[in-house]
Amino acid sequence: MRAAVLAGGKSKRFGANKLLYRIGGKPLIMYVIERLLQAERVEGVFLVTSEENAGKFRHLGFEVITDELSAGPIGGVYTALAAGDVFIAAGDMPTIEPGLVDFIIERFAESGRMACVPLWPNGYIEPLHAAYSRRFRRVLARRIKNGSYELNRAVRDADSCYIPIENLPERWKESFFNVNRKEDLRAFLRV
Template sequence: MDQRIEGVTAYIVAGGKSSRFGRDKSLYPYEGKPLIEHVIGTLSLVFDRIVIVADESAKFAYLGLECIPDAVPAHGPIGGIYSALLHAAGPYSFISACDMPFLSAGLIRYMGTFIGTHDVIVPCVNEFYEPLHAFYSRACIDPLCSAIEENRRQIIRIFPAVNVRRIPEDEIRRFTDPSHVFHNINFIEDIAGPPGGMPA
């Protein structure tokens, strides 16, 4: 199924320092290509437009995608999300990390069915949210701005101020294995992937 989500731009937050990884993980090779290309490959099945949020745009030029700088540098992922929403032309954006090579197009499409009824559409597994695999509406801009001004960098801190659709584990399992899809790369050892290998 090649169902696309119209009018929504996908943003890849790639401006982190990768301090735990020890080098730039967005371009680190995995299964023959950089991690960010795995992310782009899945997102391109769902979205017509993909934008990278990162200050060092030159290193991503070969991808042929638009790259925008952080509007609030050195604020981590919350700054990247805020920057994306400020840039977005439409009412909703999908936000992804650059180091999640096992994304599921089916899950993202399912999450997209809740666009228009909630401000944040976000998976939650074992009571942990996945805010870098979520849809955000422009209604989140002001709460994000307030959180940044108050130096509250946990993205979930804005959730009480907006309407959140939590995607629980049983719904995620209809499309993919929760232990795989949100596996991100923080350390070199994580390159081996989650237990059991890559999901089908």
């Protein structure tokens, strides 16, 4: 399965394009890409971004697909699914664990469901750290056509499987850390 890294955000809280912010000599997004490529079940990585950001990411050497919907994460996932079944990762999650990625992809393959998504004990899901079937694209198309852009709701209304996060090894739970502000970089560097 290929992995799609969503890179379409505006980084308002960060104050600059956080995915291209250099840490340890490389852009933040490269930490995500490199970890995804370490997963045994990931066959390759491509980026999904806005038209305005596409040129900024091409120099990284990976396929860049433009999200022409510009409808937030739901548009990025919809665009990525044109390539087939995909593992979706947010570009601001630099501590993503390759073992967890493989585990999610395995559960997805075993389940035969449209999506396989991590689930927190409080009911919150992690739709930007999940595996999706190309079939899910039809669900998203209907929702987008009706003006409903909530990815979480689409996952919940579809035939999805859930992975309880509380049952995961502690080191895998680090995967869900994301960088929103420059202060978050200090936490990332301590991991």
